[in-house]
Amino acid sequence: MQYVSKRRPNTYDLFEGSSTVIAVDETSGHNFAETLPTEMSVNIFSKLDIQSLCSAAVTCKLWNDIIEKSDYLWRDHCLTVRAVCQKEVDSDRGDGFSWKVTLERNYRKGYVKRAWLSGRFSFIHCAEDIPDWSMCPLDAETWGEILEAELER
Known part of the structure; x- marks a missing residue:
């Protein structure tokens, strides 16, 4: 199921089960981890349960690097x-x-x-x-x- 944000028309939130996954901004082609400071990405990842955190770690290289380098998340x-x-x-x-x-x-x-x-x-x-x-x-x-x-x- 896809939802187009009314506040930012080119940003999509994908809903799967009870987890919200922040997707790519179509205008820039970047995900949030590429545009936000690493500390903010770590803060976002810290809200995930263990299964979601493991899934996020295999989503892309950047997310994996952030998750693997931040022992705090675990x-x-x-x-x-x-x-x-x-x-x-x-x-x-x-x-x-x-x-x-x-x-x-x-x-x-x-x-x-x-x-x-x-x-x-x-x-x-x-x-x-x-x-x-x-x-x-x-x-x-x-x-x-x-x-x-x-x-x-």
């Missing part, structure tokens, strides 16, 4: 994972990993740990019933937390 997403995997995230940050690398290393662990702790697998009757995606290397302390949660249920 910080809030990484802190969300830290709420579940605090020890792992703190360890990676202490070892000098960037926010993005720390997020990549712990995102799946955080998702899996959250699913186990929420009781998503409480009624599994045998090992074959556990989906492959729900298993990943977790430390003994994490498995202890999961076991405690299951025993409380």
Whole structure:
């Protein structure tokens, strides 16, 4: 679906799902990242959720360069994972990993740990019933937390 802005008749906003993608200005042929200062582009990208940020990174070389060079963009997403995997995230940050690398290393662990702790697998009757995606290397302390949660249920 395409919408022509009434304020700037040659600018288009493309709507896909709930995300708004800022497109090319027809008169100049440039996207917003080419005309705005890098700091403003980073501010725009910082409003995206993790999936949209990853999609934006593969949109064009300029966007990829901005996103890859700005570790700040990954910080809030990484802190969300830290709420579940605090020890792992703190360890990676202490070892000098960037926010993005720390997020990549712990995102799946955080998702899996959250699913186990929420009781998503409480009624599994045998090992074959556990989906492959729900298993990943977790430390003994994490498995202890999961076991405690299951025993409380």
